[in-house]
Amino acid sequence: xxxxxxxxxxxxxxxxxxxxxxxxxxxxxxxxxxxxxxxxxxxxxxxxxxxxxxxxxxxxxxxxxxxxxxxxxxxxxxxxxxxxxxxxxxxxxxxxxxxxxxxxxxxxxxxxxxxxxxxxxxxxxxxxxxxxxxxxxxxxxxxxxxxxxxxxxxxxxxxxxxxxxxxxxxxxxxxxxxxxxxxxxxxxxxxxxxxxxxxxxxxxxxxxxxxxxxxxxxxxxxxxxxxxxxxxxxxxxxxxxxxxxxxxxxxxxxxxxxxxxxxxxxxxxxxxxxxxxxxxxxxxxxxxxxxxxxxxxxxxxxxxxxxxxxxxxxxxxxxxxxxxxxxxxxxxxxxxxxxxxxxxxxxxxxxxxxxxxxxxxxxxxxxxxxxxxxxxxxxxxxxxxxxxxxxxxxxxxxxxxxxxxxxxxx
Numbered sequence: 326x327x328x329x330x331x332x333x334x335x336x337x338x339x340x341x342x343x344x345x346x347x348x349x350x351x352x353x354x355x356x357x358x359x360x361x362x363x364x365x366x367x368x369x370x371x372x373x374x375x376x377x378x379x380x381x382x383x384x385x386x387x388x389x390x391x392x393x394x395x396x397x398x399x400x401x402x403x404x405x406x407x408x409x410x411x412x413x414x415x416x417x418x419x420x421x422x423x424x425x426x427x428x429x430x431x432x433x434x435x436x437x438x439x440x441x442x443x444x445x446x447x448x449x450x451x452x453x454x455x456x457x458x459x460x461x462x463x464x465x466x467x468x469x470x471x472x473x474x475x476x477x478x479x480x481x482x483x484x485x486x487x488x489x490x491x492x493x494x495x496x497x498x499x500x501x502x503x504x505x506x507x508x509x510x511x512x513x514x515x516x517x518x519x520x521x522x523x524x525x526x527x528x529x530x531x532x533x534x535x536x537x538x539x540x541x542x543x544x545x546x547x548x549x550x551x552x553x554x555x556x557x558x559x560x561x562x563x564x565x566x567x568x569x570x571x572x573x574x575x576x577x578x579x580x581x582x583x584x585x586x587x588x589x590x591x592x593x594x595x596x597x598x599x600x601x602x603x604x605x606x607x608x609x610x611x612x613x614x615x616x617x618x619x620x621x622x623x624x625x626x627x628x629x630x631x632x633x634x635x636x637x638x639x640x641x642x643x644x645x646x647x648x649x650x651x652x653x654x655x656x657x658x659x660x661x662x663x664x665x666x667x668x669x670x671x672x673x674x675x676x677x678x679x680x681x682x683x684x685x686x687x688x689x690x691x692x693x694x695x696x697x698x699x700x701x702x703x704x705x706x707x708x709x710x711x712x713x714x715x716x717x718x719x720x721x722x723x724x725x726x727x728x729x730x731x732x733x734x735x
Contacts, residue, residue: 480492
């Protein structure tokens with residue numbers, strides 16, 4: 326015991342010393358994009374100094390040096406390298422603020438230098454920024470959706486880049502996480518008995534992410550949901566079973582799907598040879614998790630992507646929300662019945678057709694009763710009287726005013 330205690334103390338002191346050295350900046354991580362040209366130009370000297378600070382995690386000093394290079398030597402051949410190094414410094418620094426700044430710097434670099442080879446690397450770093458912030462399938466999928474979009478952008482904008490194969494595998498991993506998220510929601514609705522909602526979620530899953538590792542189980546639940554929604558969904562039920570047999574022939578559910586198709590008296594499709602080869606490749610290259618990784622997975626924030634596909638082309642279009650199959654499809658404007666016309670009905674004996682219209686003007690002979698009542702005449706007389714008053718001349722008005730004044734004096 327006396328011999329073990331000093332050895333333990335020495336090991337503990339050594340570990341503490343290594344930790345202090347690492348925290349003080351003595352740990353170096355080599356920079357990926359140095360300038361290999363051997364020259365003593367002042368702009369090259371500034372860049373090399375910034376790279377040394379960057380490798381020793383002195384990010385703020387490195388950014389100040391690079392900014393000095395950009396402002397002082399605005400015609401330097403190393404401007405693109407300096408701008409990329411600034412983005413890399415934010416990426417290495419990490420944190421929510423650092424990664425947000427890195428994404429903005431990488432986007433600016435791609436905008437100003439779209440034809441450089443480093444632009445594909447910058448786009449991959451943008452994808453990795455959101456990939457590292459992905460959460461588990463039962464949590465927020467914002468970063469997963471953003472990572473999927475950025476990886477697709479890399480494959481579309483730089484299809485021949487050396488970063489394209491890695492981006493393709495990242496996209497498979499991301500779609501595995503998104504597929505698992507949809508699968509859990511669909512499974513919840515299916516267990517609850519909400520068959521239209523379950524069918525809607527599961528149909529979107531199998532259409533959008535066919536490489537998802539549990540697509541055969543999703544199709545099985547999809548067929549069961551459609552079968553419980555009534556006979557008018559019989560065709561959709563058969564399509565789900567047929568898809569298991571054709572696209573996932575090595576699945577343990579394939580034989581049961583064939584039995585269901587026999588019971589429904591529907592045609593059993595042949596297995597797709599491409600699907601057979603893909604499933605064999607996936608079975609040979611499957612990653613098996615150990616007991617320790619399974620036990621520690623509950624404490625990790627990042628999702629598990631070991632079951633993601635290793636081959637096949639990932640989906641290159643983003644899925645759109647759909648309505649459940651039980652909801653009637655609204656008729657578009659201008660569609661539907663267009664042969665509506667207006668006309669009179671022949672042979673009708675209703676009062677509207679036989680009696681005269683009360684709103685039509687009456688002939689002159691039928692207006693005598695109104696004239697005999699005297700109302701129009703009195704109205705005419707009144708209007709005549711008013712017309713007489715209105716036709717008085719200014720002289721008559723002045724005479725009337727004078728007579729009134731004389732009466733007042735008397």
